[in-house]
Amino acid sequence: MTKLSVNINKIATLRNARGANNPDVVKVALDAERFGAQGITVHPRPDERHITKQDVLDLAPVVTTEFNIEGYPDKRFMELVKTVRPAQATLVPDPPNAITSNTGWDTISHKEMLKDIVAELKSHGTRVSIFINPESKYFEPAKETGTDRVELYTEPYASGYHEDKQKSVAPYIEVALLARELGLGLNAGHDLDLNNLRFLKESIPFLEEVSIGHALVCDALYFGLENTIQMYRRQLEL
Numbered sequence: 001m002t003k004l005s006v007n008i009n010k011i012a013t014l015r016n017a018r019g020a021n022n023p024d025v026v027k028v029a030l031d032a033e034r035f036g037a038q039g040i041t042v043h044p045r046p047d048e049r050h051i052t053k054q055d056v057l058d059l060a061p062v063v064t065t066e067f068n069i070e071g072y073p074d075k076r077f078m079e080l081v082k083t084v085r086p087a088q089a090t091l092v093p094d095p096p097n098a099i100t101s102n103t104g105w106d107t108i109s110h111k112e113m114l115k116d117i118v119a120e121l122k123s124h125g126t127r128v129s130i131f132i133n134p135e136s137k138y139f140e141p142a143k144e145t146g147t148d149r150v151e152l153y154t155e156p157y158a159s160g161y162h163e164d165k166q167k168s169v170a171p172y173i174e175v176a177l178l179a180r181e182l183g184l185g186l187n188a189g190h191d192l193d194l195n196n197l198r199f200l201k202e203s204i205p206f207l208e209e210v211s212i213g214h215a216l217v218c219d220a221l222y223f224g225l226e227n228t229i230q231m232y233r234r235q236l237e238l
């Protein structure tokens with residue numbers, strides 16, 4: 001079964017627009033779980049443009065599905081993850097000023113650094129996933145870091161989907177089979193939506209988790225959060 005982890009970054013974006021507490025990020029996370037989310041993902045960026053450190057501290061004790069914290073493993077991130085000990089930490093190579101995540105790790109040149117970070121996070125009982133591009137050269141080094149999983153960066157798949165979905169998904173199938181061969185768990189995320197999700201799932205049925213935020217929150221403006229989460233869950237049922 002592929003789990004749906006709902007990324008609530010954009011709920012916090014809306015909340016921050018007025019500086020009060022509407023929408024209430026914690027309430028939305030708990031409602032999302034009640035509506036069928038099988039995980040909650042947050043990405044507390046250094047500039048706190050959306051999810052703040054306090055959001056993470058507030059969410060950690062009340063989220064009952066899998067709590068997944070994404071981020072660049074700097075001192076701030078590592079201390080926050082050590083404090084809340086989420087089910088999963090997803091390491092992304094985003095510089096502080098990135099408008100969004102736009103690439104996976106170069107696990108070849110960063111292998112030693114990632115090895116130490118993965119070991120520290122796992123020592124706190126947190127499962128680790130490493131954000132990765134669909135390029136096979138990065139997968140054996142990823143395995144050598146000791147990470148539990150990799151998360152396929154799916155923006156290239158999404159951006160090419162409408163023109164030629166078979167061509168777009170091909171590199172992902174190739175590296176997914178390699179990941180399975182290496183014993184790496186497989187997550188996926190970024191720019192997945194109601195149009196492209198089912199084909200990805202059909203192409204890689206052994207995906208363990210997809211984390212979806214931007215498109216899901218946008219869809220919820222039209223369909224409502226409960227309906228939207230159910231619509232995304234149905235895309236994952238083969």
Ligand SMILES: CC(=O)[C@@H](O)[C@H](O)COP(=O)(O)O
Binds near residue numbers: 009043
């Ligand atoms: C890692 C990834 O692809 C996304 O989860 C990312 O966290 C999105 O970040 P923004 O919501 O800040 O665009």
Ligand SMILES: NCC(=O)COP(=O)(O)O
Binds near residue numbers: 191
């Ligand atoms: N890891 C991907 C994620 O959490 C959400 O990405 P997006 O759906 O907001 O592009």
